[in-house]
Amino acid sequence: MLTKGDDFPIHQTPEPIAYAGSDRNFYDRYFFNGCSPDGADFFAVAFGVYPALNVADAHFSVIRGGTQHCLHASRVLGMERMDLTVGPIAIEVLEPLQKLRVTVSGEGLSADLVFEGRSFPIEEPRFVKRLGPRLFMDYTRLTQNCRISGWVEVDGERRELSGWTGTRDRSWGIRPVGAPDPQPTPGAGLQGFFWQWTPINFADRSVFFHINADPDGAAWNTRAVILPDGSGPEGGWHAEAPRMEDVDLIPGTRHAKGGTLKIPLAQGEATVRLEPVKTFLMRGIGYGGEWRHGALKGELAVAREDIDLASADMAAMEHLHIQAISRATYEAPGEAPQQGVGVFEQLILGPYRPYGL
Template identity: 25%
Template sequence: MAEQAEFHDALIGPERTDLPAGFFDRFMFNMHPVEVAPGSPSIILGFGIYPPKDTTDGFLVYADGAEQRNLRFAGELGVTGRTGAGPLRYDVEIPNERWRLTLAANDIGVDGEIVWRSRTPAWWGEVAVDNATSTRTAFDHLFQSGTYTGTLRVDGAEVSLDGWYGQRDRSRGVRTMAGGQGLHIWFQAQFPEFSIGLLLVETRTGERLLLEGAVMHVAGHLDPITGVRHALTFDDGLDLTGGHVEVRTEAGRTYRVRADPAGRGGYMAGAGYGGHHGNSRGADHVESDRYPLDGSVSPRTLDSALTDRLCAFELDGTQGSGIFEFALTRSRSYTYRRTL
């Protein structure tokens, strides 16, 4: 996938009336301290529009050492518009460079005013995959490293976000990947001079179905990723306990990164990833719940195995941090196979 000069960062406007039935336009931000340890907070929020369905939805996930708090909200696009839903409002102040996010008071007690600024160029391209169904997956996909300023309030206690790391993800198109997936990895490892961002999907027999991404350098250049190997460990609940990811790039560089999960949490079932996005729920729908992080909740027990785990990373003695998103199929026909 070739690097593009500029990504159309604003969400699709009402002037587009020729969109296919499954079309979506979404963004997601994660945020966490630069240095992480067990119990460090991890915040993930997102929002999407589905113009053919006249629907919007979004989520907020907050996890620390004790629990994961989940807030999900939805609305009608014609009523709420394209600036947010529920407690979330956003503004693309400078496309591909600065976004402003505002969270109003809500049922999980996490609100604040947040500004994300880019610290690397964005990688983006088109994901195109033939499926077992007749509908072909084809969507634009972007990820980009940034830092935050602002304040978050957790149960009224202020937390400064100044200097925190955050990866953003943008996707737009039709995404209907179905059948045959064994391992999914969305790997976002942030280091002082660069961020390693990739999406890897393998079949249940270990063949590569999809690989995209790049090493995004603070100095302003991208080095596309050409190969990935992994040696990961999972517990009986399909939860990541650690391991290594080795990345090879177009420029001939090899990066072998060790990942150490900073506790539990980041279960994306709490964000509606169990097949709930884009479903109509009326004009102003809000719901919430909480997961204890004592081992009683896991990727095996929830309606989606997808997990965005806050990790400490290490590369040749340099410390980093970021989100390691993973999912193993729960099919009994699948066994994880290390490739490193």
């Protein structure tokens, strides 16, 4: 089947673009978030395409006061991967790897947002994880901190974005999507999953850190990057052995009160102290819950969901995956301290012995 993508020189196999290998869990996703300078207002967007499931979905979620307002949309893909619209949510690539636009209009939630990269995106180390004989994850991700312009409107109350920063990423490859496989594979059970991700915006630079670790704390994918504004593809400082220290969990949850990131430098060590100020539930943009990524909802389905954050059970399975909107302090030898803002994303499933879980 030929589609619009076949008229661009982007093929990776002898097949038409409509076909993405043979794994039903192949996906291709956009993610965006944005935060006001004081951390009081926050939004996130997810947009996914699942070629083998023939589904596309999109989500927009914004925190106003103590409520997380969510807009979910899903449709049949029709094997056309170049159509970046799902119901009321759309993406435009204005300048590849530098400038993108997201528009939203539906169910009382609207937005017109332009994301402009502060530097060339970083390519994170390839994520590959097997569970027994099964390939659990195999994907590539680029990440880019951005300055954001535009506006967000909730039930008629519009707020212009002034001084907002955030993060966008693009990832593609294989990870669990849609309905789970009904037949378990002997020797392929998930023993535990540990994830932290901290893209932080400072005045003249971005700091990135991530870690995937086994239940005993051994990292199977980790890196930190310090990236000055305007850096090109080879710019910035890349550290292969960062550490997240001073993590205490909020009682009754698997969410951290805060943390201290240590990044080895040539002249010593950089320290980034993270102070969470607000919790964003990732189920609001399709990471779990009824609107999980890749779920078949029919030809087109659109729904709104409002979550009262004060009454949400933060120990519930659907709320384990969060982004903690955080203030950050950066210190390094020979430099004046800097204040910034970003997220401390967290997901801990199963045991994690370093935290006593």
